[in-house]
Structure formats: structure tokens, C-alpha cells
Amino acid sequence: xxxxxxxxxxxxxxxxxxxxxxxxxxxxxxxxxxxxxxxxxxxxxxxxxxxxxxxxxxxxxxxxxxxxxxxxxxxxxxxxxxxxxxxxxxxxxxxxxxxxxxxxxxxxxxxxxxxxxxxxxxxxxxxxxxxxxxxxxxxxxxxxxxxxxxxxxxxxxxxxxxxxxxxxxxxxxxxxxxxxxxxxxxxxxxxxxxxxxxxxxxxxxxxxxxxxxxxxxxxxxxxxxxxxxxxxxxxxxxxxxxxxxxxxxxxxxxxxxxxxxxxxxxxxxxxxxxxxxxxxxxxxxxxxxxxxxxxxxxxxxxxxxxxxxxxxxxxxxxxxxxxxxxxxxxxxxxxxxxxxxxxxxxxxxxxxxxxxxxxxxxxxxxxxxxxxxxxxxxxxxxxxxxxxxxxxxxxxxxxxxxxxxxxxxxxxxxxxxxxxxxxxxxxxxxxxxxxxxxxxxxxxxxxxxxxxxxxxxxxxxxxxxxxxxxxxxxxxxxxxxxxxxxxxxxxxxxx
Amino acid sequence: xxxxxxxxxxxxxxxxxxxxxxxxxxxxxxxxxxxxxxxxxxxxxxxxxxxxxxxxxxxxxxxxxxxxxxxxxxxxxxxxxxxxxxxxxxxxxxxxx
Numbered sequence: 001x002x003x004x005x006x007x008x009x010x011x012x013x014x015x016x017x018x019x020x021x022x023x024x025x026x027x028x029x030x031x032x033x034x035x036x037x038x039x040x041x042x043x044x045x046x047x048x049x050x051x052x053x054x055x056x057x058x059x060x061x062x063x064x065x066x067x068x069x070x071x072x073x074x075x076x077x078x079x080x081x082x083x084x085x086x087x088x089x090x091x092x093x094x095x096x097x098x099x100x101x102x103x104x105x106x107x108x109x110x111x112x113x114x115x116x117x118x119x120x121x122x123x124x125x126x127x128x129x130x131x132x133x134x135x136x137x138x139x140x141x142x143x144x145x146x147x148x149x150x151x152x153x154x155x156x157x158x159x160x161x162x163x164x165x166x167x168x169x170x171x172x173x174x175x176x177x178x179x180x181x182x183x184x185x186x187x188x189x190x191x192x193x194x195x196x197x198x199x200x201x202x203x204x205x206x207x208x209x210x211x212x213x214x215x216x217x218x219x220x221x222x223x224x225x226x227x228x229x230x231x232x233x234x235x236x237x238x239x240x241x242x243x244x245x246x247x248x249x250x251x252x253x254x255x256x257x258x259x260x261x262x263x264x265x266x267x268x269x270x271x272x273x274x275x276x277x278x279x280x281x282x283x284x285x286x287x288x289x290x291x292x293x294x295x296x297x298x299x300x301x302x303x304x305x306x307x308x309x310x311x312x313x314x315x316x317x318x319x320x321x322x323x324x325x326x327x328x329x330x331x332x333x334x335x336x337x338x339x340x341x342x343x344x345x346x347x348x349x350x351x352x353x354x355x356x357x358x359x360x361x362x363x364x365x366x367x368x369x370x371x372x373x374x375x376x377x378x379x380x381x382x383x384x385x386x387x388x389x390x391x392x393x394x395x396x397x398x399x400x401x402x403x404x405x406x407x408x409x410x411x412x413x414x415x416x417x418x419x420x421x422x423x424x425x426x427x428x429x430x431x432x433x434x435x436x437x438x439x440x441x442x443x444x445x446x447x448x449x450x451x452x453x454x455x456x457x458x459x460x461x462x463x464x465x466x467x468x469x470x471x472x473x474x475x476x477x478x479x480x481x482x483x484x485x486x487x488x489x490x491x492x493x494x495x
Numbered sequence: 496x497x498x499x500x501x502x503x504x505x506x507x508x509x510x511x512x513x514x515x516x517x518x519x520x521x522x523x524x525x526x527x528x529x530x531x532x533x534x535x536x537x538x539x540x541x542x543x544x545x546x547x548x549x550x551x552x553x554x555x556x557x558x559x560x561x562x563x564x565x566x567x568x569x570x571x572x573x574x575x576x577x578x579x580x581x582x583x584x585x586x587x588x589x590x591x592x
Contacts, residue, residue: 114572247557318530329507336508338587343578349588350508358510366509370519371526373507374498383534390538429525 007032008177012086012234015180016078019085020071026085026129030059033087033131037178045153046163046172048092049100050132058129059085083241084127089173089182092133093140094225095214096120103216104148105138107341107360117214118249119183119225119242126241131179134169138362139332140190140218142166143434146425147364154421155198157471161418164194170228171198181229181238187218188320189413189438191226192450196413196474199452199463201491203227203235204438206482207445208253210239211246219327220251222442232491235449236263239484255482263488271298271477271490272308272406282433284416286467290453291412293466294475294494298410301493308402308409312395313440319395320439321432322375322388329372332365367428396444403446403480408490411437413450413474417467441478449487450474451495498523 007024009015018024034052041047062085066074078084090096093103095113102108116124124130137147145153145168153168155161156176163172167184171194174182184191186204195202203226210225217223225242229235236258245254273295279288295305337343337356344359346352361369375384402409414434424431441448453475455466465472475494479486500516500523511519571583579586 111576114576115568245555247555247562250555252555312536315533315536318533321526322530322533333508337578339585340576341578346588349590351510352588353508354510357508358512361509366511366515367519367522369507369509370500370503371523374503374523374527377503377506384530387533387536387538391533391536394539427525428522429529432526432529 009180011231012083012180012237015086016084019066019078020074025059026062026066027056027059029085030055030087030129030131033177033179036176037131040156040176040178043154043159044156044172044176045151046134046156046169046176046178047089047132048102048104048135048150048169051099051130055087055129055131062127062129081127082237083123086128086181087131087179088123088128088238089131089134089170089179090120091167091170091182091184092136093185093216093218094120094183095216096130096133099133101133101216102149103139104136104145104150105360105362105365106149107335107337107356109149109342111340113214115214117225118211118246120214122242122244123183123238128241134173134182136169137166137364139216139365140166140185140187141328141364141368143189143193143431144419144421144424145169146421147362149362152421155418155471157199158469160420161469161471162197162421164197164418166190166194167228168194171195171200171202174198174200174228174230181227181234184226184228185215185218186224186226186442187222188324188442189435191228192413192438192448192474192476193434195228195450196452196472196476197418199465199472201227201229201231201235201452201495202413202450202474203239203484203487204441204448205239205243205484206255206447207442208251209243209255209447209482209484211244211249211252213246213248217331219324220331221327222324224442232451232488232495235491236484236488258485263485263492265301265489265493267302268304269302269486269489270304270306270406272306272402272409274308274310274313274409274411276309277313278411282415282436283412286417287412287415287473289466290473290475291410293455294410294453297494298490303490303493305410306406308406310395310398310402312391312398315391316395316440316443317432317436319388319391319443320435321371322384323392323443325368325372326375326385327372328368329376332361332369335361364428392443395440399440399444399446400480403483407483407486408477408479411476411478413437413476417469417471417473437476446478446481447484447487448476448478449484449491450476451491454495497527
């Protein structure tokens, strides 16, 4: 199949520029993405379902609007509808009315969403076109998509490696040019880790800045819907389009409208680095090297890098694996085979519950429900849950104190590059340890951005990641509540 | 054996095979030995987190009125998702004798 890649946009701005100059139509671009998906998805398994007909119809409707307008009118229209014609993908735990939403679980194999998630609704309202739903770890529990009931999503760079997770399908779809951006959800790194593994941008917004209405819950005080895209500018515009107060999610808050100049790099920005947490055992030399080189780059651009120390950081992972399974065990109680999803037949209601959950929930989901139930059970609740909640509060206070002094905290996104498929699926704890740098932002509700680390770019435009296996890795910035602007400014300095 | 997986599985309403009991026992033991590291930490603040973001006002509420548009959240559509239903109601097995 011949693919006309010259029509493939680099960014949303680039795409809109092509529409303004009538270089291409929305339909041509949408069809281009659909043909790339058709070509690559058999190997990659990023998409679980492609909405071909609806996407083409939506693209044609955009082209009708374009045909009726002068360039100037169209410019004004795109200014108001910032997602005009932009093709995107949604993670399989985000609802779209009338479409299947399975959270990549067998238990929801036949579930059709009866409403659309607020985040999706806002994007579609702003003109975006949904191309389909993408793969993930079952109920967002995992870091490789190996826990999906519908097969693993392979890393578009090298197919024997994982794409990361749980939003592995979202990261792979963007990295393989299967859409311009994708929505993911992040409970402990589920957007940033796959973004890092696939060499794309991943934003976990401030808790409550984007509505969770229509997102299938994993751990409600941690979950947030976020963006995976190719560059900082696109990430920014998508986040702007979907953030804000939503009366259908009581934990959302009002965020201010950000003007484009507010996210530009500023002279005299300050970044804190927790060195003892990064230059230690368990973090690969390549990852440490990427941090050293990034700091040099930031300093050359006038950023002041200061050493910080947060003793509780090294315990963040333990806190996370107490509090999240506890919330999971509670949230997952709704999947009992009565109101929706699959049902196994039992002699009475109790046996129906038990058999349904035993048969149709996957291994990792059951493991976390078991762990969470244990943690919340009589005699253990105070020692684990209550203590972890108090420490979560302390960690948050410590971080906020530091973030009052610096604009962001820099760490790697992951301790290493992507691993091979099957390499880590026998030891759950080994996989949990890969979340060491990402869970903190979720514990404290802070925004964080994973930016691909690129040492150099060759004459063909191919990035050199400076890793032995040639796979990408990410640099993570974490900022204060609702300071995504600082993340974008810093991201632009290094990518 | 520190964990009674049979009791936990019963509380969690999950039927597990004997193999699963064995493997979850090992897994959970190993995860617990990792998370037990927090037991050595002392806690100075007495208040627990009630919300992860210290923004005020926290908690948006709305008036208790139906805001669904025509055709949204239609009962028939929602009941149709249930594995068993009858007369536009979800059907369950008898609970009381």
C-alpha cells in the first residue's frame, strides 16, 4: 500500500495551516490515518476498534464547512474551534455513547457506553474527530498492556518490546502515526510511562483539572484524564480544550484560561533535582546520563538548577501500593455481573457474584482487589491505610514547600527504557518498581509532563536517544497545582 | 502463612482456584514485605488526607434536578446492558427465602 506521508501533519498547527492553504482536505488526512492504522495495527495492536464510517462522515462535514468559507473566515472558525478536524484516539476506559467501552476486560466485553465522557465531549465539541478506541492494561492496572484481555500492544519502534502502560495503546497509536493525539488516563504513571517508552509527550494534569465523568474508575483520588501527543504545543492545546469545572464530577475545580505567551520559556526559571533519588541503584546509567545532559541543556538556557531533598520520596511507591489497591477493591465492587457486563451462572446471588468476578476479571485486577481487601480488612486498616493516608499528606506538604521555591522538580520518567514482552510478567513487584518516579505526582495531585529525551537528531530527522537498545526514554517535570504552564515552558526548552 | 486468602477472597466476592490461592499468597506476601517499610516511619501530622489537592472550594455540587437531554440516560438503554432483565427492570436471583 502506498501511503502519502507528505500529507501527514507534524502538529495541530501544521494540520490547520494545510487546511487554510487548501493543501489538503480533512477527509484526505483522516483517510491517511485510517490507512496507516490498517497497515500497522495487525502488528502493533494499538487500536481495538476503528470508527471508520463515523470518522469519514465527520471529516466530510468539516470539509463542507471549509468549502463555504474564505481563508479569513476559516481562520476565525479554527480560532474558535481549536480541535477542528483533528483526528484522535481514546483509551478503552473512556466512554463514548453508543460505542463499546471495555476497559480491555473480559467482564465488559459487551458493554456499550450510554453516555460520553466530558473530556471527549469537549474535544468533539471543539471539532476533534475520534478515530477509535485503543488498548490498555485491564482497568488501567499494569505498565505494559500485557494485562489486556485483547492482547499486548507492541512498541512501534521495536515490536519485541512493550509499549508501556496502562495507556500503551494511546502512546503506540501516536508514535506509529495512527492519530494526531490520544487520550489516556493516569493513576500512577499510566500516561507518562508509555509516552516515555514510545518517544512521545505525555501529560498527567493536576488532579481535578480534567473531569473524570465517563472515565471508568480505578482509584478515584488518583485518576485523571490526560494527553499523549507528539509535541508540547499540541499537548497544551488539547489540555486547554478539555480542562475545567464539571458539575458531573464533584472533584473538579475551575482553572484559568491560559494565554499562549504564558507557556513560553522564561528566563530565570528554577528547577529542583532530588539527586539521591536518581543517582542510585536501580536506575540505569543511560537514564542517569539523560538527566545530566538535560540539566546541562537547561542551564545553558538560563534555568537555575538546585539540589532538593525530599526524604519521603523513596517511600512514595509503598504508599501508592497501599492506597491504590484499597481504592481499587472498593471501585471494582460494581463489577458483579448484575447491572452490566458478563455474568456467570451461580446457584444463588452470592455464587453468581463470586463466579462472575472469578471468571471474567483478569489476574492483575484480582491480585489488586485481594491486596486492597486485605489492607482494608479488620486489624490492618490502621497499620496500612490510615498510616499511608497521613504520610500522603506529609509528602504533599513537603513537595508544596519545595514547589513554592522552584518552578518544577525534574526526575527521569522511568528507571529504564521499555522491557521485552514477557520479561517482567512473572514478578508483579518488579513491574511495580518501574513506577518509582511517576506515582508521586498522583499521590500529591500535582501535574507532571514526560518529555522525550533526544541527544541529537541526524540529517534524516531520526532522533538519537543515546540508549544501547535504541529505545526512547523520558524526562519528567512535576510542577505545583495548576501550573501546567511551567511544565510546557520547560518542555519547550528541551524538545 | 500470614494471609488467609480464602477469607480475603470471600470478603472480595471472588471465587479463586486453588492454584490462584497459592500464587496470590506468594505475590501478596512479597508486596506486603515491600510496603511494610512504611511501618518504620513516624507520622507527625495528625490529619489524614481528605482530598489530594488543597484547593478551596473543594467539591462542586449541583442542584438535584434532572439535567439529561432528550434521549440521554434512557432507562431502557441502561437496563438493556444488564445480563438479565424483565419489564424494563434488572433481574436478579432470589435473595430471601
